[in-house]
Amino acid sequence: xxxxxxxxxxxxxxxxxxxxxxxxxxxxxxxxxxxxxxxxxxxxxxxxxxxxxxxxxxxxxxxxxxxxxxxxxxxxxxxxxxxxxxxxxxxxxxxxxxxxxxxxxxxxxxxxxxxxxxxxxxxxxxxxxxxxxxxxxxxxxxxxxxxxxxxxxxxxxxxxxxxxxxxxxxxxxxxxx
Amino acid sequence: xxxxxxxxxxxxxxxxxxxxxxxxxxxxxxxxxxxxxxxxxxxxxxxxxxxxxxxxxxxxxxxxxxxxxxxxxxxxxxxxxxxxxxxxxxxxxxxxxxxxxxxxxxxxxxxxxxxxxxxxxxxxxxxxxxxxxxxxxxxxxxxxxxxxxxxxxxxxxxxxxxxxxxxxxxxxxxxxx
Numbered sequence: 001x002x003x004x005x006x007x008x009x010x011x012x013x014x015x016x017x018x019x020x021x022x023x024x025x026x027x028x029x030x031x032x033x034x035x036x037x038x039x040x041x042x043x044x045x046x047x048x049x050x051x052x053x054x055x056x057x058x059x060x061x062x063x064x065x066x067x068x069x070x071x072x073x074x075x076x077x078x079x080x081x082x083x084x085x086x087x088x089x090x091x092x093x094x095x096x097x098x099x100x101x102x103x104x105x106x107x108x109x110x111x112x113x114x115x116x117x118x119x120x121x122x123x124x125x126x127x128x129x130x131x132x133x134x135x136x137x138x139x140x141x142x143x144x145x146x147x148x149x150x151x152x153x154x155x156x157x158x159x160x161x162x163x164x165x166x167x168x169x170x171x172x173x174x175x176x177x
Numbered sequence: 178x179x180x181x182x183x184x185x186x187x188x189x190x191x192x193x194x195x196x197x198x199x200x201x202x203x204x205x206x207x208x209x210x211x212x213x214x215x216x217x218x219x220x221x222x223x224x225x226x227x228x229x230x231x232x233x234x235x236x237x238x239x240x241x242x243x244x245x246x247x248x249x250x251x252x253x254x255x256x257x258x259x260x261x262x263x264x265x266x267x268x269x270x271x272x273x274x275x276x277x278x279x280x281x282x283x284x285x286x287x288x289x290x291x292x293x294x295x296x297x298x299x300x301x302x303x304x305x306x307x308x309x310x311x312x313x314x315x316x317x318x319x320x321x322x323x324x325x326x327x328x329x330x331x332x333x334x335x336x337x338x339x340x341x342x343x344x345x346x347x348x349x350x351x352x353x354x
Contacts (some may be wrong), residue, residue: 018280018284018288018292019279021287022280022283022287027204032204053191053192094285098275099196100278102195102200102275103195105195105199105272106195107195109247110199110201110202111195116194130308130309130316154193157193
């Protein structure tokens with residue numbers, strides 16, 4: 001249903017609106033799915049390419065843009081040849097509420113069963129639509145949450161093999177620029 | 178910073194993910210801004226065109242898609258010539274959490290001061306990042322909230338003239354298809 005004949009407007013910059021400003025950074029095709037994949041544990045270029053199934057040049061452009069905008073940071077993991085991983089900055093991790101809200105909406109209106117569910121890391125309670133633990137009532141931040149395969153996950157879904165995964169990084173993230 | 182030379186992928190359909198399913202419906206350029214404008218009270222084609230400043234054919238394509246997907250419904254308001262307004266369905270109103278999260282992120286990382294702020298309609302309390310009233314603690318739905326011009330609104334911002342506006346429709350919305 002995507003109509004690629006539609007002319008693209010050059011920007012949302014004239015819109016006096018924080019939604020427009022946010023979409024100017026993360027509204028490009030594939031961008032929020034790159035953020036989602038990093039959040040779910042894909043950090044290397046090849047992992048991201050495999051997770052997303054998109055062309056190398058598109059992925060490289062999205063990653064460069066997200067690093068330039070301070071949403072992702074590069075972390076070297078190999079010197080010869082030089083290779084880096086992509087991790088979310090504080091600004092990038094702060095996109096979790098956007099992804100959680102899109103997940104809820106997609107689960108409710110577009111899918112028969114959720115492919116991914118979120119739980120409170122400490123008590124195992126489910127995460128409600130206000131990002132509050134349905135079991136203990138705590139307001140949850142991205143660092144409090146694990147993702148796991150839901151009833152709608154495909155048999156080969158990555159989270160089926162890995163088990164529950166924390167959304168937050170193992171190492172502290174750099175502050176947003 | 179938008180690179181219109183990037184090839185567009187045809188769809189996110191192979192992604193086993195509710196975020197991808199949601200973006201397949203609302204991730205197209207301008208689509209979420211159309212939803213935002215309807216939520217803030219623009220219902221007629223000319224109002225939306227003026228609010229968004231986009232080409233007539235792009236706006237018409239986005240509106241048709243959103244009606245087809247059950248996010249918007251048409252309501253006739255004039256017979257000669259026939260004219261209709263666009264209103265959010267239950268499915269469309271359920272996008273408010275996505276827009277609220279994008280607003281928060283844009284306010285925090287991209288703007289000096291918020292152009293639009295949200296308040297609890299009943300008690301006037303501000304709406305926190307979990308969509309909970311900071312004053313009375315109530316969990317807020319879209320029907321509980323009014324939008325008003327914030328400290329970052331331009332002098333000609335529509336909400337300055339209108340004062341606080343409820344986000345929910347005056348008439349009950351139709352159920353999602």
